[in-house]
Amino acid sequence: MNWLSDFTPPGIKKIFRQREGDGDQLWSRCPACGEMIFKKDLEAAQHVCPHCDHHMRIGPKERLDALFDNGTWVKQDTPDVHDDPLKFKDTKKYADRLKEYRRKTGEKDAMVIGKGQIDGLGVVAAVQNFAFMGGSMGMALGEGIVRAAEIAIADRSPLVVFAASGGARMQEGILSLMQMPRTTIAVQMLRDEGLPYIVVLTDPTTGGVTASYAMLGDVHLAEPGALIGFAGPRVIEQTIREKLPDGFQRAEYLLDKGMVDQVVHRHEMRMTLSNLLRVLMKFEGSAASTIVLPDHSDEESDDVLEAEVVVSEELPKAAE
Structure with missing residues (x-):
């Protein structure tokens, strides 16, 4: 305990504790790169670090x-x-x-x-x-x-x-x-x-x-x-x-x-x-x-589904 804690009135100490709490609510530190991130920005990014792309x-x-x-x-x-x-x-x-x-x-x-x-x-x-x-x-x-x-x-x-x-x-x-x-x-x-x-x-x-x-x-x-x-x-x-x-x-x-x-x-x-x-x-x-499914009604077997998928990115290989 230092001299400041001895002489600071309880009301002033309470104010400082509230300010420290507010700061903790506003910022978060990335555990991977250590950068400080504004919490609202972090929430908008689904808790993915904008600096190093670490997924929290x-x-x-x-x-x-x-x-x-x-x-x-x-x-x-x-x-x-x-x-x-x-x-x-x-x-x-x-x-x-x-x-x-x-x-x-x-x-x-x-x-x-x-x-x-x-x-x-x-x-x-x-x-x-x-x-x-x-x-x-x-x-x-x-x-x-x-x-x-x-x-x-x-x-x-x-x-x-x-x-x-x-x-x-x-x-x-x-x-x-x-x-x-x-x-x-x-x-x-x-x-x-x-x-x-x-x-x-x-x-x-x-x-x-x-x-x-x-x-x-x-x-x-x-x-x-x-x-x-x-x-x-x-x-x-x-x-x-x-x-x-x-x-x-x-x-x-x-x-x-x-x-x-x-x-x-x-x-x-x-x-x-x-x-x-x-x-x-x-x-x-x-x-x-958009997914376009071919007509398999005339085929003898429906065991294999072949679909033409029109997307802006590659479909996961496991689903092809």
């Missing part, structure tokens, strides 16, 4: 607002689950952690489901919230994926999942790991109904999420620079005692190895998904892109 993490609301037509979507209820089935406690009770993150994020858990339209096509989207305990997969998240699949099937709509997670939630033990086969069954339900399932891998997508529904998509898109893998690179280096190559487990590296179908800039994600889903759903309608 964003929440479900920002993600869904940018995805759906006119930012209009309807939040879907997720099933309630037992909050603390194992009565787990480490440095803090698990029940108390849940209360804390619910207060911080305003969400029940790490999964938000929204239903809306992308260029007139009805779509169900499930977004993991990394701000809620690192987007970890527990019973609530597993139930969320199953519910999203059920909604998509009921509406005959495609399902798009934005994955962002540190893995399984240790506070729920084996109950968390059980969500891996449960979510796999949910994906199979979509396949049985002939509905597209698209996964967008964001930073980071790791652990049990990568080992289950995040790698079962019909098409896998990824944001630039996203960390994608099962174990983290530091753990792998310590295990194999070798230096990993530059960019290991990043989206671009996995694209080169065939694990990701396309790396898509956040500003182009909506249009890419629109083009892709409209082809997979054989959907025609008014949109920024």
Whole structure:
């Protein structure tokens, strides 16, 4: 404590604290290049740094607002689950952690489901919230994926999942790991109904999420620079005692190895998904892109769909 704090009246100190808070609200620092960015400009750019193009993490609301037509979507209820089935406690009770993150994020858990339209096509989207305990997969998240699949099937709509997670939630033990086969069954339900399932891998997508529904998509898109893998690179280096190559487990590296179908800039994600889903759903309608579907009525087999797509940019190769 210095001499200024001893002699400054409480009212003056309060004013200074408010000014510091206002400054924190106005500016944000890019974690990649360190540049200061006006927060309104950053929000307008969907939290992509205008200086180095670094894709920062964003929440479900920002993600869904940018995805759906006119930012209009309807939040879907997720099933309630037992909050603390194992009565787990480490440095803090698990029940108390849940209360804390619910207060911080305003969400029940790490999964938000929204239903809306992308260029007139009805779509169900499930977004993991990394701000809620690192987007970890527990019973609530597993139930969320199953519910999203059920909604998509009921509406005959495609399902798009934005994955962002540190893995399984240790506070729920084996109950968390059980969500891996449960979510796999949910994906199979979509396949049985002939509905597209698209996964967008964001930073980071790791652990049990990568080992289950995040790698079962019909098409896998990824944001630039996203960390994608099962174990983290530091753990792998310590295990194999070798230096990993530059960019290991990043989206671009996995694209080169065939694990990701396309790396898509956040500003182009909506249009890419629109083009892709409209082809997979054989959907025609008014949109920024025009899709012309050939007549297959005289052909003996409908197993292969060939479509001429007229767009201003190249269609993802996985959809051709």
